[in-house]
Amino acid sequence: MRWIYVKSARRRRANPLLALYRWRYEVGLLAVVVMLVQLGRTVHWALPAVIALCVVAVLIAWPPARRAVGDRMRSVVVQHRLRSAFRELALTTWAGRTPAIVWSAPCPEGLRVHVLCPAGIAAADLQEVREQLAAACFAADVRVERDPRHATVVVLVIVTRVPVP
Numbered sequence: 001m002r003w004i005y006v007k008s009a010r011r012r013r014a015n016p017l018l019a020l021y022r023w024r025y026e027v028g029l030l031a032v033v034v035m036l037v038q039l040g041r042t043v044h045w046a047l048p049a050v051i052a053l054c055v056v057a058v059l060i061a062w063p064p065a066r067r068a069v070g071d072r073m074r075s076v077v078v079q080h081r082l083r084s085a086f087r088e089l090a091l092t093t094w095a096g097r098t099p100a101i102v103w104s105a106p107c108p109e110g111l112r113v114h115v116l117c118p119a120g121i122a123a124a125d126l127q128e129v130r131e132q133l134a135a136a137c138f139a140a141d142v143r144v145e146r147d148p149r150h151a152t153v154v155v156l157v158i159v160t161r162v163p164v165p
Contacts, residue, residue: 022083025076071106078111078137078158079104085136089129093120102153110139110160116153123154134158 020027036048059066079101085091086098097118104113115126126133127144134142139158147153 022079025072071111074160075104075106075111078113081136081138082113082115082133082156085129085133088136089132091121091125091129093118099126099154107157108161109157111158113156113158114147114153115156118152126154126156 036051039051040046040048059069082101083098092098097120099118099121100116102114102116104111106112117123117126123144123146130142130144133156134140137158137160139160140162141159143157143159145155145157147155
């Protein structure tokens with residue numbers, strides 16, 4: 001078996017715009033918190049607390065909303081863990097580029113993650129490290145599928161919901 005660990009572990013310089021894109025959900029949440037604090041300072045100190053309690057009440061009382069928020073949170077965590085796994089497994093090109101996570105969405109099995117592979121990384125490379133990716137994502141399994149329209153896009157199905165027989 002060919003190990004992917006012998007590939008080049010070159011590191012590229014961080015791109016600030018790419019980092020901002022990767023942390024977009026956290027930056028958005030921070031912006032909402034800052035706006036609520038500003039709202040509390042300008043209108044009334046209790047208004048942000050009332051808004052936060054209303055959001056929590058809706059999430060507690062409405063299971064589809066709670067499930068949607070939980071799925072999106074799981075999606076964000078899996079994206080960060082996959083990026084870390086790509087770096088730790090040295091799954092990079094000779095120039096140091098890692099696969100880019102384009103999109104992730106919930107599916108019945110768990111999560112579908114669309115990964116754009118740069119030249120030098122193929123679906124077979126991801127297939128070899130399925131077990132390590134599953135461990136990184138706290139998943140039972142990771143299935144690697146090719147996108148039917150685009151040769152450079154690989155779909156990772158992160159299986160977190162194992163059907164009960």
